[in-house]
Amino acid sequence: MIEKSYSPKDIEEKWYRLWLEKGYFQAESKSSKPSYCIVIPPPNVTGSLHIGHALDATLQDILIRWKRMSGFNALWLPGTDHAGIATQNVVEKDLKKEGLDRHKLGRDEFIRRVWKWKGEYGGRIISQLKRLGASCDWSRERFTLDEGLSKAVREVFVRLYEEGLIYRGDYIINWxxxxxxxxxxxxxxxxxxxxxxxxxxxxxxxxxxxxxxxxxxxxxxxxxxxxxxxxxxxxxxxxxxxxxxxxxxxxxxxxxxxxxxxxxxxxxxxxxxxxxxxxxxxxxxxxxxxxxxxxxxxxxxxxxxxxxxxxxxxxxxxxxxxxxxxxxxxxxxxxxxxxxxxxxxxxxxxxxYLSKQWFVKTKPLAQEAIKAVKDKRINIIPEGWENSYFDWMENIKDWCISRQIWWGHRIPVWYCQDMQSEECKNHGGIIVSIETPEKCPSCGSNKITQDEDVLDTWFSSALWPFSTLGWPAETDDLKTFYPTSVLVTGFDIIFFWVARMIMMGLKFMGDAPFRDVYIHALIRDSHGQKMSKSKGNVVDPLEIIDTYGADAFRFTLTAFAAQGRDIKFSVDRVEGYRHFINKIWNATRFILMNIKDAEEVKSVKEISCLSLADRWILNRLAGVIEEVNKALDEYRFNDAASVLYQFVWHEFCDWYLEMVKPTLARDDDNKGRSAAISTLLHILEISLRLLHPFMPFITEKLWHDIPSQRDKEADSICVQRYPKPEDSPTDRDAERKMNIIMDAIIGIRSIRGELNLPPSLELKALINTSDGTKDILNENVIYISKLAKVKDIEIGEDITKPQDAATSVRPSMQIFVPLTGLLDMDAEIKRLEKEILKIEETASQLRKKLSNREFVSKAPKEVVEENKAKYDDFIEKIHKIQENIEKLKQLRRKDG
RNA sequence: GGGCGGAUAGCUCAAUUGGGAGAGCGCAGCCCUUACAAGGCUGAGGUCACAGGUUCGAUCCCUGUUCCGCCUACCA
CATH class of the missing domain: 3.90.740.10 (Valyl/Leucyl/Isoleucyl-tRNA synthetase, editing domain)
Structure with missing residues (x-):
């Protein structure tokens, strides 16, 4: 039995710790499984998690958890970016408080200070990602100034220089x-x-x-x-x-x-x-x-x-x-x-400003980068961004890569002060080398000085997809995970980062750095304004997680992550989705409450006597599994979220749970109870797995409360198989029949609701219908009486309307609810007339269409027939309602 | 200057091949019905920005207009 209400905090800490301990997020360098890899867009080491990171990370985590569960060797490679100018600025500000500046400190001492700062504060954003539930492989965490990545930077610089793609010169740059x-x-x-x-x-x-x-x-x-x-x-x-x-x-x-x-x-x-x-x-x-x-x-x-x-x-x-x-x-x-x-x-x-700088000659690199997207070696999703990409690439200008700051990758260029040989003089005493040289390789002078400048931070970021995997060494990781599967990022860094990664990846790896680029929206405040510190409209993700839990926050972000549109965010929306988390919690609680200790829970596949409701919800689940997988496959995160929301809340909780309540309450029907319990657990267990990538914490917690999982302490839902459609039996007939039952229930509820009849009032219902439908209704009359709250139900083929009864005309039946002495005739007549009006509105549109000869002759036959059938149904319905009105009017005359 | 996107219920947004417009929140009414009042049921609410065009038929395709947002550019 689980607690009455759900408190995210304890659960989140407990399970995240366990995930790390068990190493569930660690990918294998060599594996028989297919690879799936995402490199994180490395956040600035100075940064703290803002809501844009949260969205970005949530989407990546959904993909990674989904693929990991789907049997892939999934690697989400995390890390941070040294963010040259930004970080230097932060540390310089600190120095200023002490009355110092970097020049007083000197270069070496200053760099030491920045590293110290990084050691103290640089891990903040990483721990914040963990709070969100990010399932990164932390054993592979990288920093752009790591030794390995620095080596990659030098290698790239030297090779580009040797090929004439890097040059130095006096030009006007932005200063x-x-x-x-x-x-x-x-x-x-x-x-x-x-x-x-x-x-x-x-x-x-x-x-x-x-x-x-x-x-x-x-x-x-x-x-x-x-x-x-x-x-x-x-x-x-x-x-x-x-x-x-x-x-x-x-x-x-x-x-x-x-x-x-x-x-x-x-x-x-x-x-x-x-x-x-x-x-x-x-x-x-x-x-x-x-x-x-x-x-x-x-x-x-x-x-x-x-x-x-x-x-x-x-x-x-x-x-x-x-x-x-x-x-x-x-x-x-x-x-x-x-x-x-x-x-x-x-x-x-x-x-x-005119000054001497280093540049990358980008045109040749851009050519390849354009080609790669044109022939679909890289897919940009949504496609609309391709235009901007091509436009920028086609008009690309040389890239100024030198920065006159200290925090960064120092340019691997040295200048010979002596230039004692002709050879040395010929190239201006310039030494470009991967390894730090002891002396001038041309003239042997040991008076050499390194270029003072560092490289643009984005230069090292451009190498991220392969430098993080070990390049230039030929590592197993590189073989296994390059090219990576997808890059998930915001459109604001398409040129800064995505475009440059593509250029560098093609150049140095001979293949695109990723197959797909999923570009998501920017998050704005509730008024559509860009969030910024100066505007004071920033929302702190950590506060939201503290208040509502990481799961609710993640689900909110996902539900709003429609392609190609910015997200207007407000905490109210998180509150709304917390209700959904709560719903899942309580539904689980209800199910667990109903399992008797001794009860043996069987697999639904072993049970032969499933009820209509059982078969219906199992069938629905199969459909949902298919839709969710398909949506994720196409990066339609919001669709996946809404399918799950709709299913869990409205189909499972509102319909199915209500329908099995009577069965669960009966002691005389062990078979029915057992089938219901099995179905409940089947739906619950699979739903939790389906939901896990979206809301990892609560699903993990509840999954362990399911009886069949209780003993498996070492296990985690995050390494279970992601559901496939065949995991749940399909049954189209159950769907058809259930629609009839639901229709009857809705019909009776409408009468109750519209006439404001309190639930305490005991009602009787008479349903007039045809032969086939009659049996379906009769067999499942329990659902109708329970959900529509009617005591007696009479179902027949030639039931006539009792005198003072409210009516509801449904497609396959007419429902009468006798209200002796209670029925306000005028109100009921008004209600029915209003309904006719509503139907007539659409019916007249159809009439117009059908009387148009052009339509009948030119439109496809199916469409014409479909419209004709619809029209006939409407007319029949109107007739029936009309009859009912007439009867009421006669009755009123008699009474009056 | 060029390009892209948006304009659908009071609010935030969906609608994949053009065929009777949906959800969530909010609102109104009735309900503590043995998981959940962070809940249930029922309902109201839309000239799908505007004007043309294509079509038997347009929220959807084409053209133009208005408003909003974004990206991009060397008019000093």
């Missing part, structure tokens, strides 16, 4: 002045803001007049080296080649012609600032113009900014504008929306 590092294009978040388009007059150097340029960033004029116009622009035909005097600095700059300039925009004249704008950079290269850096890495003005040196970039803008104003060189300023880039880690406005 975060706060994080003090370069960022890739993806790491910049664009936001539209209202800004101004300023018109500035640049006087000619050798004659009167001026040329007006339009710019949103007036301060960058300090770095201008030219003004460009379109060569076809008639307005400026004569002035190309003339010299302007740059205001404020009085530098002489030429007017050049370049196709890039759009004559329609602004004034048609563009100031050219090669060191601070990617387009200008390209233009300067085309025209051999100099590059003047007017800012430092802090986004303060540099020596080259003349009198503005040392000013902050925004302050400088104000000063430049007011200085131009006083020189009367400032024209109109128009309202203009500007798409401003911000650092995705610290939200600081990024600066296009």
């Amino acid at each position: 975060c002045p706060r994080c003090h590092t370069a960022l890739s294009d993806l790491e910049v978040e664009h936001e539209e803001i209202k800004g101004k388009l300023y018109h500035i007059k640049y006087p000619f150097a050798n004659e009167k007049g001026y040329l007006t340029v339009a710019t949103t960033r007036p301060e960058t004029m300090l770095g201008d080296v030219a003004v460009a116009v379109n060569p076809d622009d008639e307005r400026y035909k004569g002035i190309v080649g003339k010299v302007l005097r740059l205001p404020l600095l009085n530098r002489e700059i030429p007017v050049i012609a370049d196709e890039f300039v759009d004559p329609e925009f602004g004034t048609g004249a563009v100031k050219v600032t090669p060191a601070h704008d990617p387009n200008d950079f390209e233009m300067a290269r085309r025209h051999n113009l100099p590059f003047i850096k007017i800012m430092t890495g802090d986004a303060k003005m540099s020596d080259d900014a003349g009198p503005y040196k040392g000013q902050d970039r925004f302050k400088c803008r104000e000063n430049v504008l007011s200085d131009l104003q006083s020189l009367e060189l400032l024209g109109d300023a128009k309202e203009h929306t500007i798409n401003l880039g911000h650092c995705y880690r610290c939200k600081t406005v990024v600066e296009p």
Whole structure:
């Protein structure tokens, strides 16, 4: 016997501990079973579990538990990401509190501090995943800075370099002045803001007049080296080649012609600032113009900014504008929306900045990645995301991979300081090596220094599906689990991560890193807003688990995880699904209560005298098993959840349990009781297994309370076989018959409900029906009397309506409930008339359709016949109700 | 600028090949009927955003419009 109510906390702790002790989540490196593998999208080591992780992990856990139970050698490989910039920021903040900064500490000491921090706090998100019930193979947990993974990073870097796919050079990159590092294009978040388009007059150097340029960033004029116009622009035909005097600095700059300039925009004249704008950079290269850096890495003005040196970039803008104003060189300023880039880690406005960085030449890698998806070596689900994927891949730009921070994989490049040999000089003293070199391999000098930069964190993440399995070593894990089965992630990191994993996997493993990519929705708050700390609308998954239990939380996430749509989340919904957990608990409790100790529970297959209800629910279960497996196979998690919800609550609890209650209560029918008990346990046990991937804790707990499992302490539901449709006997005839019984019950209940007759009122029912149905009803009259709460039931083929009876016309029967002296004739007439109206509405639609010759001649024959049959049924029903109304009206006249 | 998605009951969302629109929550009425009041039964509630088109027939397919959300882009 189990406790009256369900308290998740104790159960969750107990069973999770046991799962770990028994090693149920550990996959085998070599196995005769088929492999199934998911690598977790590694959360940031600095992070704590947010609701997006919870959804992501829940879906993965469902898949893994489902496959593990279905006989696969299932590996869910967990781990965390070192998250270079984010983690460095966190530790730097801590240092600041102590009045320190990383430069005071020095590189080595700083790195030590970060590792220490990681040791103390880095495990948080892992323990939170455990609270959720994640069945990861923790023995294989990885961290992107692990020795093995670092080796993979070096191997990849060196090989790409040797193939000419990695290069170093001076280019305009996105620079975060706060994080003090370069960022890739993806790491910049664009936001539209209202800004101004300023018109500035640049006087000619050798004659009167001026040329007006339009710019949103007036301060960058300090770095201008030219003004460009379109060569076809008639307005400026004569002035190309003339010299302007740059205001404020009085530098002489030429007017050049370049196709890039759009004559329609602004004034048609563009100031050219090669060191601070990617387009200008390209233009300067085309025209051999100099590059003047007017800012430092802090986004303060540099020596080259003349009198503005040392000013902050925004302050400088104000000063430049007011200085131009006083020189009367400032024209109109128009309202203009500007798409401003911000650092995705610290939200600081990024600066296009000229600097020396390392890049991956991505085009060749992208070619293969496109092909892999095109020929279905990788399936993206839902398919809609393929378009974005192709679009991004086809327009891919080189990837800036060097970061000017300390926490990360240091670039495996050394520079020879001496360059004593010709060979050494030829390649600029650059040494690129997997192993850390002692001396320069070309000239033998031991004065070598390593590149100061580290790699983009996403560089190591891109290797995750194979680096975690042991690559570059040829491990058993790698052979067994690569390519992995599916990647489950949110759409926000398709480009950051998914696309790059595909490129790297194809390049270094010669095969896609995963067969399927399941892209799930983003979780928003109940108003559809993105959750963020600054908005204060974040929901803490741990709090939800504490309040409602992990199972309810997981089931809620699953039920809302429809493909291709964001999830609006609120805790109220979790509460709703906690009721479902409670329902399962209580249904189990009821079943266990009804098992007598001595009773021998038999398998349903051995029992010959199953009741109609037994056979019906067994049949339904077979259907549910099939639907759930199919839904999971197609990643329709919400469908799987709703099928289970519907079955357990409404079919099993509302119908079946109510139907077997009388049988269980009878002492004189041991066979019937025994069949019912067997059926109950069969349904319960299989349902628990079906539900287990969705709600692992409660199913485990209840499964052990089932008599047949009580002695098997070593066992766990998580390693039992996942149900297959053939586990439950099918019986179409039972389904047909049960529909008739249910229809009778619903008919009587409707009368009771609509006429507000209290359940305490004893009713009698008369059912008029045809021959075949009569027998079915008679054989199962007990269900009707119990569930519809009627004492006497008379069933016959020519029963006529008693005088003062309420009626319900069903497809295969007419039900009369005599209400002598109780029936409010007017109310009943009204009720029946309303029903006619309702039927008539749909009937008239059908009539219209059927009287349309085109429909009858052109529509498929089955459809026409189907509609005709439906129509006839409606008309018959209306007639019968009409008759009943007439009889009531006659009666009323007599009484009156 | 380009692309994608959404608009269905008061709320949140389903509806897989175009053929009488569903669920959960909420609401109303009746009920503590020996698992569960975190429950049961019954019911009300929809011009499927708008306008055209294809079709015998459109919530579904096509075109356009409006509103909302997202992704993406070097118009200074």
